[in-house]
Amino acid sequence: MKELKKLLDEKEVKPTFQRLSILKYLEENREHPTADMIYEYIREKVPTISKTTVYNTVHKFLEKGLIKELTITGQEARYDFVTDSHHHFLCEKCGTIYDIDINCPHGLPGQNMVRGHKVEEIHGYFKGICKNCLQKN
Amino acid sequence: MKELKKLLDEKEVKPTFQRLSILKYLEENREHPTADMIYEYIREKVPTISKTTVYNTVHKFLEKGLIKELTITGQEARYDFVTDSHHHFLCEKCGTIYDIDINCPHGLPGQNMVRGHKVEEIHGYFKGICKNCLQKN
Numbered sequence: 001m002k003e004l005k006k007l008l009d010e011k012e013v014k015p016t017f018q019r020l021s022i023l024k025y026l027e028e029n030r031e032h033p034t035a036d037m038i039y040e041y042i043r044e045k046v047p048t049i050s051k052t053t054v055y056n057t058v059h060k061f062l063e064k065g066l067i068k069e070l071t072i073t074g075q076e077a078r079y080d081f082v083t084d085s086h087h088h089f090l091c092e093k094c095g096t097i098y099d100i101d102i103n104c105p106h107g108l109p110g111q112n113m114v115r116g117h118k119v120e121e122i123h124g125y126f127k128g129i130c131k132n133c134l135q136k137n
Numbered sequence: 138m139k140e141l142k143k144l145l146d147e148k149e150v151k152p153t154f155q156r157l158s159i160l161k162y163l164e165e166n167r168e169h170p171t172a173d174m175i176y177e178y179i180r181e182k183v184p185t186i187s188k189t190t191v192y193n194t195v196h197k198f199l200e201k202g203l204i205k206e207l208t209i210t211g212q213e214a215r216y217d218f219v220t221d222s223h224h225h226f227l228c229e230k231c232g233t234i235y236d237i238d239i240n241c242p243h244g245l246p247g248q249n250m251v252r253g254h255k256v257e258e259i260h261g262y263f264k265g266i267c268k269n270c271l272q273k274n
Contacts, residue, residue, distance in 0.1 A: 071208040071262075089254050100252055104261065106239060115237055116268035117226050123262040124241065125208075131253035 011064040021046055022057050023066065023081075032070055032078040032088070032097040072097060072125045087124030093133040100126060148201040158183055159194050160203065160218075169207055169215040169225070169234040209234060209262045224261030230270040237263060 004023050008015040025041055026033075033041075039054040058079060061067045070078040072090045078097060080088075087100040104122055105111070112119050141160050145152040158179055163170075170178075176191040195216060198204045207215040209227045215234060217225075224237040241259055249256050 069211055071211040074206055074208040074214060077211060089251065089256075091254070092257070098252070098254065100254075102243060102251065104241060106263070112265075114226065114239065114263055115235070116271075117228070117235065117237075117263070118266045118271055119226075119263050120229070120265035121263070123260075123264075125260040125262065126243070126251055126254070126256050126258070127260075128249075128257035129255045134253075134255055 007066065011066060013060060013064055013066075018042075018046055018049055018053060019057055019060075022054065023061065026061075026067055026079060026081045030081065030099065032080055034076050034078055038079070068121075068123075070097070070123065070125075072123075072127075085122070087126065089126040089128070089130065091130035091133055092127055093129055096130055096132075098130060100124070144203065148203060150197060150201055150203075155179075155183060155186055155190060156194055156197075159191065160198065163198075163204055163216060163218045167218065167236065169217050171213050171215055175216070205258075205260075207234070207260065207262075209260075209264075222259070224263065226263040226265070226267065228267035228270055229264055230266055233267055233269075235267060237261070 001020060001024065004020055004027065005015045008019060008023065013019065021042055022038060025038060035055050035058050038058065039051050042054060043049050062069055066082060068080045068082055070080055070088060072078065072088050085103070087102060089098040089100050104124055106114050106119070106122065138157060138161065141157055141164065142152045145156060145160065150156065159175060162175060162178055172192050172195050175195065176188050179191060180186050195204070199206055203219060205217045205219055207217055207225060209215065209225050222240070224239060226235040226237050241261055243251050243256070243259065
């Protein structure tokens with residue numbers, strides 16, 4: 001929790017108990033949850049929390065670059081604790097989103113221009129059938 | 138129109154006038170429109186068309202692989218006529234979505250596995266400030 005408090009302090013986000021609980025959940029659960037999934041989990045620990053608080057907190061974290069928003073499913077936003085740059089694989093059979101630890105040559109440090117545009121974020125979305133579903137066939 | 142009719146025939150989609158009009162629009166306008174933008178344009182040419190028909194047609198084209206769905210904005214789906222593999226850049230200032238003609242080494246022909254998962258689609262989404270907006274500053 002101490003590390004997370006420091007992270008919030010650095011981004012000038014007041015480290016309330018609710019915010020710390022949400023950030024801790026996102027750090028520990030790398031399953032790319034939706035805001036609703038975060039709410040369902042958090043309200044068991046913090047029963048007084050409202051859905052609006054969870055949504056507002058998620059947007060504050062996004063704005064401050066503490067988490068990333070994934071739009072890979074095309075259905076709803078998923079959230080990811082920010083670590084090193086990595087990409088995502090969505091299994092179209094079971095719906096699992098996997099982290100993919102490959103690098104895009106255009107996303108290497110120091111390389112932040114592409115065709116004259118200034119790049120601030122890169123999201124690599126791979127879709128197909130995951131290794132678990134392949135084995136089941 | 139003849140080429141587009143052939144494309145629909147190949148995918149076993151009955152080439153009605155409405156479907157051909159929508160596909161023609163998507164082929165000629167590579168601005169990654171939303172379904173609503175397609176509807177607004179098409180109803181000027183085909184005033185009897187309903188929004189539902191446009192939505193159903195777009196989903197039929199998607200299912201048949203004639204177009205791709207982009208979720209880059211996180212707000213709404215955008216549609217793209219399928220050509221060679223390319224990636225997309227979203228300007229966070231003006232909202233324009235640009236085609237980016239770079240290749241991902243993991244998306245080259247014959248390379249369809251990543252970390253044990255079978256890859257069927259790759260979407261590279263770059264976000265930042267586009268060259269036009271950079272010049273305006």
